[in-house]
Amino acid sequence: MTLAVTSPAFKANARAAIADPQLQGVLRQGLGFVDRRQAAIDRLPEFDALRDSARDIKDHTLAHLDLYLEAYEERVRAAGGHVHHAVTPEEARGVILDICRKAGAKTVTKGKTMIAEEIGLNDFLEANGVVPVETDLGEYIIQIRHEAPSHIIAPAIHLNKAQVEADFRRVHTHLPENRNLAEPATLLAEARTILRERFLAADVGITGANFLVAETGTSIIVTNEGNGDLTQTLPNVHIVLATIEKLVPTLEDVSQLLRVLARSATGQDMSVYTTFSTGPRRGDDPDGPAEYHVVILDNGRSTMLGGEFQDMLRCIRCGACMNHCPIFGAIGGHAYGWVYPGPMGAVLTPALIGVDLAGNLPNASTFCGRCEEVCPVRIPLPRMMRDWREREFERHLSPVTVRSGLALWAFFAKRPRLYGLMTAMAARALALLGSRSGRFRSLPLASAWTRDRDFPAPQGATFQSQWKRRKR
Amino acid sequence: MTARDTILASIRRSLGVSGREAPRRKAVADRLREHPPGVVPARGKLAPKSRAELFPRLAAMPWQRERTLEVKQGASDGNDLAAVSHAFGAVAESGTLMLTSGKDNPTTLNFLPDTHIVVVDADDVAGDYETLWRKLRERFGAGAMPRTVNWITGPSRSADIEQTLILGAHGPRRLHVMVVGETE
Known part of the structure; x- marks a missing residue:
């Protein structure tokens, strides 16, 4: 019962996204994150050194993950936590439902968590009589629309705001019809008021x-709204849902990672709220949860x-790779068809749900390399997308057109003289045909190119023949 | 086999380790004990006086002299308009406050009221996070933490609707920092 996978229909999804005027209107605005990230980095000369440090910390932790996991568990228990x-996702859902039932929970507030999306937690809780309430503004909006997130942060x-207004009017029917919801500020104020009651009434916070x-x-949770903090401070029970690769050794290590996280994500030096939680409330604490549970999920990562x-397990989910990706910028996140979009999703999704379902995603890349260039933990995303393509090819999962096209190309590529002859003939023929305008408005077999732009006519000589001539 | 054993066995199988290797265990124990600082940006390494000046300063807060205020102690139930908390310290590097939960510092005060006023001693304004972690270990002991440590860098905000930044999402709409006293 995890989120429905539509990654196999990636091409149809992408076409629909490009034909969606509302989505295209939003995407055309671009992401302000890109400029703000650059400005934040320009202010910090040590940024690249910090990225190396962040990568090394993650590599060290992953190489000793079993031992850090054991050390971590011991400290949680020492602080009175469980x-x-x-x-599997199924086991994680079961554990969480069990804790909710023991707490007699009717409603559960939730901070933003991609792992809950990964395990389809909301639908499961709802089907079992526990009402989950998303409290991050963006998550709340997509929850009332019954949609998945389109971006990880x-x-x-x-x-657009008109769509959000329509949803608020559809769902918040107890409020006067003539209220002003035209601006993001009034929409936020309404959500704040409604969610404030939910925060105070919740039995469990996840x-x-x-x-x-x-x-x-x-x-540790990092937010700008403060919703995660109200989620974990007000109810009697706080459940943390995390996967094994979230571990880091020390407070100093996490400070290195926090220095690159917000700068890479939103371009802030630090997010507004970075909260460190250790066990349940102490004897003389005036507030805080009485119970603290951590659910550690593997789901294939080990x-x-x-x-x-x-x-890929170094990823700290900042979203910089998708913010800088030309494919993501053209089609948005939903087209990727599961929880994680963009370049990090193109590598992680096949690992979590299988390359047979997600094989399209590592192919949805121009290999421009921007994702790797901006990654705060220097994940070689293009290299790993290539690895997935190889695996897909080896397992005969690539479409027939791709396989036969590659076979045809390989036939000529392995016969250099024939290759040179054929390309020279083709180039000359095209040069002749296109000599009048210097470009083609349409070409057989190349309609995907010529539908949106002209194809420039070759100048006569091939690259190889020019190369030979210049070498002389 | 429990889920825990399954996960640990899978990690060890993938890494090709047993978990009993002395060098690996030593590497982990050393790191947890020594907690090396890594790269600490130079911007936090300032003279004490300028550290405090990096903070937005609110010299005169009139609430102190205000006699018509209803003043309560303890946690917030969500009906308070303003709250005053005391910070464990602050970090000049990013204008970040660090608050610790405890008897006199309810966590709810940091999030429920519309206006949050945080008092911090000028002497507790550090250049970087690492300095405050050292102080925290001195106060609470190695490996121990209060229930909640909050780093706060500005008032609550959201840009989830059309990337328009608005203050006061779920937490305080306004954050005032009062730096008290002078650094030595």
């Missing part, structure tokens, strides 16, 4: 974790260790 383990980025600290048994995709 640690639960789940190999800006879940409702695909919507958050994700940006990091888990082995030294102290601490879980098998990524030691292999070609281990580097």
Whole structure:
């Protein structure tokens, strides 16, 4: 019962996204994150050194993950918290429902967590009589629309304010019809008022974790709204849902990572709220949850260790790769068809749900390399997309047209003289045909290109013949 | 086999380790004990006086002299318009406050009221986060933390609707920092 996968229909999804005027209107605005990230980095001369440090910390942790996991669990228990383990999404859902039932929970508030999306938690809780309430503004909006997030840090980025207004009027029917909801500020004020009641009434609060600290048994959330903090402070029970690769050794290590996280994500020096939680409320604490549970999920990640995709486990979910991706910028996040969009999704999704379902995603890249260039933990995303393409090819999952096209190209590429002859003939023929205007408005077999732009006519000589001539 | 054993076994299988290797165990123990600082930006390494000046300063807060205020102690139930908290310290590097939960510092005060006023001693304004972690270990002991440590850098905000930045999403709409006293 995890989120429905539409990644196999990626091409149709992408076509629909490009034909969607509302989505295109939003995408055309571009992402302000890009400029703000650059400005934040320009202010910090040590940024690249910090990226190396962040990568090294993650690599070190992953190489000793079993031991840091054990150390972390010991500290959580010492602080009075409970640690639960789940190999599969199903087990994680079961553990969480169990805690909710024991707490007699009717409503559960939720901070933003992609892992909950990954395990389809909301639908499951709802089907079992526990009402989940998303409290991040973007997540709240897409929850009432019954949609998935389209971006890992800006879940409702695909919507415009008129769409949000329509949804608020549809759902908040107890409020006067003539109220002003024309501006983001009035929409936010309405959500704030409604969610404030939910915060105060919730029995259990569920958050994700940006990091888990082995030294102290601490879980960390990073937000700008403060919704995660109200989620984990007000109810009697706080459940943290996290995956194994969130671990870092020490408070110093996590400070290195926090220095690159917000700068890479939103271009802030630091997010507004970075919260370190360790166990339940103490004896003389005036507030805070009485119970603290951590659910540690694997869901296939342990098998990524030691292999070609281990580097993906360094990811700190800042979203910089998708913010800078030309494909993401053209089609948005939903077209990717599962929880994680953009370049990081193109590498992670095949690892989590299988390359047979997600094989389209590593192919949805121009290999321009921007994603790797901006990654705060230097994940070689293009290299790993190439690895997935190879695996797809080896397993005969690529479409027939791709395979036969590659076979045809390989036939000529392995026969250099024939290749030179054929390309020279083709270039000369095209040059002759296109000599009048210098370009083609349409070409057989190339309609995908010529539909949107002209194809420039070759100048006569091939690259190889020019190369030969210049070498002389 | 429990889920825990399954996950640990899978990690160890993938890494090709047993978990009993002395060098690996030593590497982990050393790191947890020594917590090396890594790269600390130079911008936080300033003279004490200028550290405080990096902070937005609110010299005169009239609420102190205001006699018509209803003043309460303890946690907030969501009906308070303003709250005053005391910060454990502050970090000049990013204008960040660090608050710790405890008997006199309810966490709810940091998030429920519309206006949050945080008092911090000028002497507690550090250049970087690492300095405050050292102080925290001195106060609470190695490996121990209060229930909640809040880093706060400005008032609550959201840009989830059309990327328009608005203050006061779920937490305080206004954050005032009062730096008290002078650094030595």
